[in-house]
Structure formats: C-alpha cells, structure tokens
Amino acid sequence: MARAGRRAFLSGLLAAGMVARPSWADAGSPVFLSAAAVPDGGYLLCGITANFDVVFRIPLPGRGHAAAAHPTRPEAVAFARRPGTFPMVIDCATGQRKATLSAPEGRHFYGHGTFSADGSRLYTTENDFAAGRGRIGIWDAHQGYLRIGETDSGGIGPHDIARLPGSETLVIANGGIDTHPDSGRTKLNIPTMRPNLAYLEESELVETATLPKPWNKNSIRHLAVSATGKVAFGMQWQGDGPAPALIGLHQRGQAPHVVHVEGEDIHAMRGYIGSIAFADQGKTIAATSPRGGILQFFDAHRRTLIRTAQIEDVCGVASHDGGLTATSGTGRILQPSVSNKWSTHHRNLRWDNHLIAV
Amino acid sequence: MKRICLIAVLVTLPFGTQAQPVAEAILKSHIFPRFEALATASSDLANKAQESCAPASKELRGAYHAAFDAWVSASHLRFGPTERQDRAFALAFWPDSRGATPRTLAALIADKDPVATSADAYGDVSIAARGFYALEFLLFDDTLKAAGDPAYHCALVQTVSSDISNNASAILVDWTSRYAGIFLAPGPEGRYRSEEEVLQELLKALSTGLQFTSEARLGRPLGTFDRPRPNRAEARRSERSARHVALSLSSLQDLAIRLAGLDTALAADFSAKFAIAQNGLTALNDPVFKTGASLQTRIKVEVVQQNVDSIRSVVTQELGPTLGVAAGFNSLDGD
Numbered sequence: 001m002a003r004a005g006r007r008a009f010l011s012g013l014l015a016a017g018m019v020a021r022p023s024w025a026d027a028g029s030p031v032f033l034s035a036a037a038v039p040d041g042g043y044l045l046c047g048i049t050a051n052f053d054v055v056f057r058i059p060l061p062g063r064g065h066a067a068a069a070h071p072t073r074p075e076a077v078a079f080a081r082r083p084g085t086f087p088m089v090i091d092c093a094t095g096q097r098k099a100t101l102s103a104p105e106g107r108h109f110y111g112h113g114t115f116s117a118d119g120s121r122l123y124t125t126e127n128d129f130a131a132g133r134g135r136i137g138i139w140d141a142h143q144g145y146l147r148i149g150e151t152d153s154g155g156i157g158p159h160d161i162a163r164l165p166g167s168e169t170l171v172i173a174n175g176g177i178d179t180h181p182d183s184g185r186t187k188l189n190i191p192t193m194r195p196n197l198a199y200l201e202e203s204e205l206v207e208t209a210t211l212p213k214p215w216n217k218n219s220i221r222h223l224a225v226s227a228t229g230k231v232a233f234g235m236q237w238q239g240d241g242p243a244p245a246l247i248g249l250h251q252r253g254q255a256p257h258v259v260h261v262e263g264e265d266i267h268a269m270r271g272y273i274g275s276i277a278f279a280d281q282g283k284t285i286a287a288t289s290p291r292g293g294i295l296q297f298f299d300a301h302r303r304t305l306i307r308t309a310q311i312e313d314v315c316g317v318a319s320h321d322g323g324l325t326a327t328s329g330t331g332r333i334l335q336p337s338v339s340n341k342w343s344t345h346h347r348n349l350r351w352d353n354h355l356i357a358v
Numbered sequence: 359m360k361r362i363c364l365i366a367v368l369v370t371l372p373f374g375t376q377a378q379p380v381a382e383a384i385l386k387s388h389i390f391p392r393f394e395a396l397a398t399a400s401s402d403l404a405n406k407a408q409e410s411c412a413p414a415s416k417e418l419r420g421a422y423h424a425a426f427d428a429w430v431s432a433s434h435l436r437f438g439p440t441e442r443q444d445r446a447f448a449l450a451f452w453p454d455s456r457g458a459t460p461r462t463l464a465a466l467i468a469d470k471d472p473v474a475t476s477a478d479a480y481g482d483v484s485i486a487a488r489g490f491y492a493l494e495f496l497l498f499d500d501t502l503k504a505a506g507d508p509a510y511h512c513a514l515v516q517t518v519s520s521d522i523s524n525n526a527s528a529i530l531v532d533w534t535s536r537y538a539g540i541f542l543a544p545g546p547e548g549r550y551r552s553e554e555e556v557l558q559e560l561l562k563a564l565s566t567g568l569q570f571t572s573e574a575r576l577g578r579p580l581g582t583f584d585r586p587r588p589n590r591a592e593a594r595r596s597e598r599s600a601r602h603v604a605l606s607l608s609s610l611q612d613l614a615i616r617l618a619g620l621d622t623a624l625a626a627d628f629s630a631k632f633a634i635a636q637n638g639l640t641a642l643n644d645p646v647f648k649t650g651a652s653l654q655t656r657i658k659v660e661v662v663q664q665n666v667d668s669i670r671s672v673v674t675q676e677l678g679p680t681l682g683v684a685a686g687f688n689s690l691d692g693d
Contacts, residue, residue, distance in 0.1 A: 037687065065693060081693060111693065132456060180455035182581070182590060184573030185692075188455060191444040191485055240441035241549055267551065274688060290688035313686035329687030350687040 024358055027074035027092035028055030031320045034327055035064025035078065035352035044349075045078040047092055047358075050320065052333040052344035058095050061086055065111030066160075066354040070141065071119040077101070079124075081353075083108040083181050087124065089145055099145040106130050107137070107150075108181060112160045115141065116168055123170055125158035126150070129180045132189075134158035136172065136200065154198025154205045156189070160223040162231070164252075170200040171231050175219040177238065190238055195220040197233060197250055209256045215244065222275055222354075226282030232300065234273030234287050243271040247287055247298060259285070259303045261296075268292040268308065274315040275354055279324045279337075286324050286336070290315040295326055295336050309336050316355030327351035381556045384616050385541055392432035392609070393439075393530045399425040400519075400526035407519035411512035413496065413503040418515075419596075422497060425522065426490045426598065430605040434567030434613070437559055438540070439532035445525045448481075449489040452592060453574050458486035460495055460502060466514065467506035474513050477520035489525075491593065493518045498595035557617065557681045561673070564613050568670040571606045575599070576663040579647035586656060594646040603639055607632055607666070614669070617677060624676060631672065635665035 024030065030047030036057075037043055043060040045067060060078055068077040074092040085108055089099040103109055106128060113124040122139040134153030140146045155174025162171050176195030178188040194216050199207040211218060217239035224232045231250045237243030245258035246269050261269070270291035277286050278300065285298040288311075295314050297306040313329035317336075326336050329350045334343030399421070406421035413419075429449060440446035451459060462484050466474060473479050480488065495502045496515050505511065544550035550559070574592070579599065581587030591599040611632040618625040642658050675685050 081691075129455075180453070182455055182578055182587065183453040184569075184577050186453060186570065186574050188453060191447045240437060272692075274691075290686060290691070293684065293686075293689070313684065313688050315688035315691075329689070353688060353691060353693060 021072075022074055022091075022093050023072065024069075024074045024092070030055050030092070030358055032318060032325065033067040033069055033076050033356040033358060034316055034354065035060065035067065036346075036349040037063065037352065038350075039348060043352075045076060045090060046349070047076075048333065048355075052325075054346065054349070056092055056095060058090050058092070060088065064352055066113075067356045068113040068115055068122065069356060069358040071115055071117065073119065075141075077113055077122060079109060079111045079113060082111045083127065083179070083185075084111055085109065087113065101137075101139060101145055101147070103137075104147065104150075107135065109137075110157070110159050114161050114163050114170070117163065117166075123161055125153065125161050125172065127157070127179065132156060132178045132180075134172070134174055136161070136170070136203075138203070149203070151200065151203040152205065154200065154208055155196045156193070157195075157219070158198075159221045162223045162225045164199075164225055164229045164231075165227055167229075168201065169206070171223060171225065172198045172200065173220045173223050173233055174198055175221050175236075176216070177219055187238070190217065193217060193219070193238065195235075197223075197231060197256065199252060207252055209250045211248065211256055211258070215258075218243070218245070220248070222273065224276045224278045224285065226278045226300070228282060230278075230282060230300070232276050232278060232285045232287075234276035236273065237271035242267065243269070246271070246273045246289075247276070247285065249285075249300065249303065257303060259298050259305070261298075261305050265296070265305050265308065268294055269296070275317045277317045277319050277324060279319045280322065286317050286319075286326070288314045288317050288326065290329070311336065315353050316351055318355040318357045320357050325355060327355045380616065380619050381553060381560075382542055384560060384613070385538060388609075388613055388616060389435060389533065390538075392428070392435065393526075393533055396425070396428040396432050397523075397526045397530040399428040400523040404516075404520045404523035407516045411515045413498070413511075413515070419497060422490075422493060423596070423598070425526075426494075426593070426596075427601075427605060429490055429526075430602045431609045434563050434570075434606065434610055436563060436566065438537045439529045442532060443528075444485065445529055448485045449522060449525050450491060451485050451489055452491045453578060453590075454486065454491065458484070459492050460499065462487040463492060463495055463502055463514075464505065467502070467510060470507065470510050474510065474517050477517050477524055480517050480521045481524070488518065488521055490522065493522065494593055494596050554682045558683055560613065560617060561678060561681050561683060564610055564617065564677075565670055565673050567606060567610050567613075568666055568673065571603055571610070572663050572666040572670070575603050575606065576647075576659060576666065580656065580659055580663070583656075588646065588648045591647045597645045599646045600639060600642065600644060603662070604636060607635055607639075610669075614673065614677070617681070621680065624672075624680075627672060627676075628669070631665065631669045635662055635669065638662040638665060 031050045032048040045058045046054050047056040063081045065079050065081040076090050078088045080086050085103050087101040091098050107126045110125040122141050124137040126135040126137050128135045135150045136153050138149040140148045153172050157175040157177040158172050159175045160173040174196045176193035197209040218235045220233050222234040233248045235246045247259040250256040269289040272291050274288045274290045285300050288295045293312050295309045316327035327333050331346040331349045403421040403425040406418050550556045579588050579591035614628045615625045
C-alpha cells in the first residue's frame with residue numbers, strides 16, 4: 001500500500017472508531033515518569049510501572065528535571081534542567097520524538113509544565129529574562145505543540161505548575177528569584193525577592209498568596225495538589241542561617257499557612273525541599289530533603305510532622321493509588337509508607353529530581 | 359565489612375576531632391584579616407572622598423582600588439555578618455543584568471535627591487545605587503562621572519564612600535563582637551550544631567565562590583560564541599575584571615588548602631589546580647576580557663573557566679565528603 005493510501009486508510013479507521021487510539025497501555029502502562037542519568041554520562045526519560053520496573057528508556061540530549069504526562073495519549077514532555085531550552089515531546093509507545101518545543105526569543109524554560117484536563121493544551125513555566133518576569137507559555141498539543149500564546153505568571157521565577165483537579169485553574173509556584181542567562185545560575189535579587197503562589201484562570205490572574213514579609217526569602221518551588229484543591233508547597237530557604245519553615249499549605253480564598261517544624265527536624269531538612277506530594281486522600285503530605293537525605297511525613301490538617309525516614313539522596317516523590325513512591329539519586333524506587341518498605345534498586349540509574357505520576 | 363567500617367572511622371575521625379582548630383585557624387588567619395582589611399581600606403576610601411571628590415583624583419581612585427581589592431578578597435565569605443541587613447548586597451550589587459545601578463544613580467542625580475547628603479539616610483536607598491559598583495560608575499563611567507551639578511556629584515561620591523565604610527565596619531564589628539562566638543562554639547542550640555557544620559558553611563562559601571567566579575566573572579563577558587559580551591565584564595570601567603578573578607582565586611585557594619587540613623595530597627592538588635588557573639589568567643594579559651577581539655582570546659578565557667570548574671569539582675567530589683557533605687546526584691542539584 002502506498003504511504004498516503006495507508007495513512008488515509010488508517011485515519012479512516014480511526015474516524016470510524018475501528019482502531020483504538022494509542023494509549024498509555026501501548027507504552028507498557030507506566031504509572032510514573034522520571035528523568036535519570038546513566039553512568040556513562042547520558043540522560044534518559046524513563047517509564048516506571050506499578051511494580052517499579054522500567055518499561056521504557058528514552059535518551060535525552062541533556063540533564064532532565066521534571067516531565068508532564070499527557071492525560072490520554074502515551075505522550076510525555078521531558079523538560080531540561082533550567083535554564084533549559086529543549087522540552088521534548090516523546091511518543092512513549094514508539095520512543096520517537098514527536099516535537100521539540102523551542103523557547104521564543106528572550107525566554108527560557110524552568111523545567112516544569114502541565115496539561116489542561118483534556119490534554120489539548122500544555123502550559124510551561126518560563127523566564128522573560130529581559131523583563132525579569134515569569135511567563136506561562138501556552139502550547140497546542142493537538143497541533144504539534146504549536147505555541148499559541150503566553151501570559152504573565154504573576155511573579156518572578158515561576159518553577160512548578162499544577163492544575164487544580166476538576167478545573168482549568170492553574171497554580172504556579174513563583175519562586176521569586178530573578179536570574180538571567182548572561183550570569184548562569186547567579187541569583188540577582190535576593191534582598192528584594194517576593195515569592196508567591198499565583199492562580200490563573202483563562203490566562204487571568206485570579207488570586208495570589210504570599211507569605212508575610214519575614215518569609216520573603218523562602219523561595220516557593222514545588223507543588224502538590226489534593227483532590228479537594230488544597231495546595232501544598234515546598235520551599236528553599238535563601239536567607240542566612242536556619243530556615244524558619246519549608247512546607248506550606250494553601251486553600252483558595254484563605255491565607256497560606258506554614259507547617260511548623262522545630263529543632264532537629266527542621267535542621268535535618270537543610271533549608272531545601274526537593275519534591276512534595278499528597279497521600280492518604282490528602283491527609284498526609286510527604287516532602288523530600290535530598291541534602292538531608294530524608295523524607296518526612298506531615299499531617300496536612302494539623303500541620304505537624306508525623307515522622308522522618310532516612311533515604312540517601314532521595315528527591316522524587318509522587319502518589320499513585322493513594323500510596324506514595326519515592327526515588328533517589330542512588331537508583332532506588334521505594335514505598336516509604338509505614339508498613340511497606342518494598343523497594344527496587346536500579347543500580348545503573350540515578351533518578352533525577354522529580355517523579356511524575358501518569 | 360569490618361574493613362569498610364575501619365576506613366569510615368579513619369576518614370571521619372581526624373576531621374571530627376580537629377574541626378575546632380581548623381575552624382579557629384580559618385577564623386584567625388583567613389576571615390578576620392579579610393574583614394579587617396576591608397574595614398580599614400573602606401574607612402580610608404571614605405576619608406579620601408572627603409578630601410577630594412573629583413572623579414579623576416588620583417588619591418580617591420587609589421583608595422577606591424584598594425578598598426575594592428579588599429572586598430573582592432572577602433567576597434566569598436557570604437554568611438552571617440555579611441548577610442545581616444543585606445550588607446554584602448549593599449556593598450556589591452552585581453551582576454546588574456538590567457542596568458539598575460546606572461539608572462538609579464542617574465535618577466538621583468537628575469532629581470538632586472537630598473538623600474545623597476547623609477550616609478545614614480543613604481542606607482535606605484535601593485541597593486543598586488550603593489556600594490563599590492555604584493561608586494565605579496560615579497568615578498569612571500563616561501556619562502555618570504560628569505553628570506549633573508558638580509556639587510551634588512561630589513556629595514554623592516562622598517556619601518556612597520561613607521556608606522561603604524559604614525557597612526564594612528558593621529560587618530567587622532558583627533564578626534568580632536557576635537559571630538566569632540557562634541562560629542567557634544557550636545552546640546545543640548546553636549546555629550551550628552557541630553564543628554563539622556562550621557566547616558560545611560566554609561565549604562559552601564568555597565564552592566559558591568568558585569561558581570560565581572566561573573559563571574559571572576568569567577562567564578558574563580564571554581557571552582555566547584556568536585555574541586561575545588565584553589561590555590558585561592565586571593568593573594570593566596576601572597579595568598578591574600581580570601584582577602577580580604585573580605583576587606578571588608587567591609582567596610579561594612587559601613580557604614581550600616586550609617579546609618583540606620591534614621590531607622596533604624588534596625592540598626597539593628588544589629595548589630596545582632589554582633596555579634594552572636592563575637597562570638592561564640596571567641598569560642591572557644587582558645584586564646577587561648575583550649573576548650570579542652579574537653577567537654584565540656576567547657578560547658583562553660574558556661580554558662581558565664574550565665580550570666575553575668575543575669577545582670569546584672574537586673571541592674564537591676573530594677573535599678565535600680571528608681567534611682560530611684555527600685556528593686549526591688540530587689543533594690548537589692539546587693533546583
């Protein structure tokens with residue numbers, strides 16, 4: 001069959017609903033995505049099953065950070081570590097690159113993105129570095145990831161982005177730190193930084209939540225969203241001396257709260273949260289501190305520490321089917337919940353910052 | 359298993375037991391002399407500005423260079439007293455990617471803002487208009503050195519110089535009266551829980567200092583291959599760009615060798631690597647990194663940058679673990 005004829009034939013079948021559209025099952029049914037490094041210096045995007053097996057390994061051109069999974073198609077967007085310029089859209093069923101998002105002139109990506117509920121739009125956090133403002137790039141996932149617009153992120157240095165469940169409301173962690181590619185990762189505005197959580201609806205800023213002034217050097221970086229729309233955020237302390245707190249919670253329309261942790265328990269976090277996730281129907285928050293080599297569980301309602309688990313170089317954490325899974329730079333994938341210590345050790349992989357639930 | 363444990367004990371024991379002497383030696387021989395020199399040279403700068411505020415004054419320019427040298431030699435020690443009230447930021451607002459320093463100074467001059475008549479009041483001005491980089495514009499920038507009413511310009515030079523001196527003096531007093539005690543007496547309730555944490559603070563200062571010299575001091579003028587940016591070189595108006603790299607490397611070398619402690623092989627490795635970087639810089643013989651001039655120059659600057667990065671990699675991979683800082687894939691990431 002001639003190529004064009006075959007394509008027409010297939011699309012006819014698709015239109016008639018006779019051939020199933022590709023789904024995540026065609027990519028081996030991963031439940032998580034994670035970037036990884038391999039010993040020879042190469043970088044990968046991997047699909048991980050519920051059994052912690054790696055079902056696909058797709059080479060990346062450089063070190064990854066986070067990823068976004070399309071809600072229906074077996075398609076992942078792999079983001080580079082900031083200041084990245086290469087988010088790649090990968091067909092996880094075939095391993096083929098479907099598109100490479102290129103940052104418009106004067107923008108670079110921060111390493112996170114999320115899809116609209118129907119998968120038609122991809123939203124990415126970006127730096128408009130001439131202006132020193134955060135932007136959210138909007139891409140049409142149905143038209144080969146064509147850039148169709150952008151909007152202000154509501155702050156400086158937007159990092160993580162998530163969608164509130166059952167809505168198209170986006171929540172953005174504006175970390176507050178101004179950087180410019182002309183000076184690498186040098187932080188330009190620590191004395192005046194003012195991080196926030198910003199909520200966007202149809203590209204309009206509808207709400208911002210800001211911690212009070214003494215906390216203005218606490219960079220809000222990573223997010224988790226519960227089924228009821230509660231947002232947990234992990235911070236990175238940029239001030240001098242010990243961090244006052246590193247975990248916060250926010251519900252729209254209310255003031256943000258921090259989780260108070262004291263003494264050795266906050267000291268052990270080393271001023272730095274790597275990833276954050278909700279578990280137990282939103283009752284528990286898990287946050288990782290890779291510098292301290294710990295994963296901590298917090299009571300989301302009482303805003304208190306429940307317990308601390310020691311895991312060397314832990315960073316990625318995500319929930320799936322109500323349970324938590326964490327990954328480490330030493331290659332481990334584990335369930336850190338109280339009773340279940342089941343884990344797998346991929347000795348030839350170093351799991352990078354974030355574990356993304358499909 | 360027994361053997362592994364023994365090695366672990368041998369590796370950790372010497373540092374655990376002698377951290378205090380190492381920290382104390384670094385305080386006395388590395389930290390104090392640098393902040394004393396900064397306070398003295400800054401005080402001299404403020405005095406010289408009172409005597410002669412003309413941008414072309416040899417005495418004033420000499421005092422500016424001496425005080426700026428002292429700052430760069432201490433500029434990696436960014437914790438405690440330098441961060442209180444954002445003192446270090448007020449001494450050194452750079453990189454200034456969006457030109458806030460000349461813009462803010464030009465506005466003060468155009469408005470003849472009376473804030474320039476008092477060093478105390480000047481402490482509330484935007485940090486972009488304070489410190490050494492602002493003073494450089496007032497003394498060396500073709501536009502700003504001649505801008506506005508000469509009497510106002512003179513007052514601004516004097517006030518910026520006095521503000522620098524006030525800040526440098528506050529850092530020194532804070533170190534001697536308060537922070538030295540915190541630094542030397544770690545404990546369960548202290549900012550530092552153990553001697554090892556004191557050394558970890560110094561390790562971070564060393565690593566961040568190397569990163570800043572590589573990414574900002576050397577990286578900014580390099581720009582990209584297609585578009586070198588010599589106008590972004592640090593303090594290029596007073597021809598100090600390469601000097602800052604040399605001064606910072608010299609200070610960082612002193613700190614690295616002190617932190618290596620009894621590990622003479624590591625100390626020797628540091629000495630050799632720092633010498634390579636310094637020799638490369640000397641051979642370059644280009645005070646302001648006019649990297650656009652030739653491909654050859656560009657490659658030489660890139661080699662110095664790689665030399666600095668390779669020192670940082672030794673700090674992270676070899677020195678860090680001996681001071682209890684794991685060289686983990688995620689723990690080192692910082693994103």
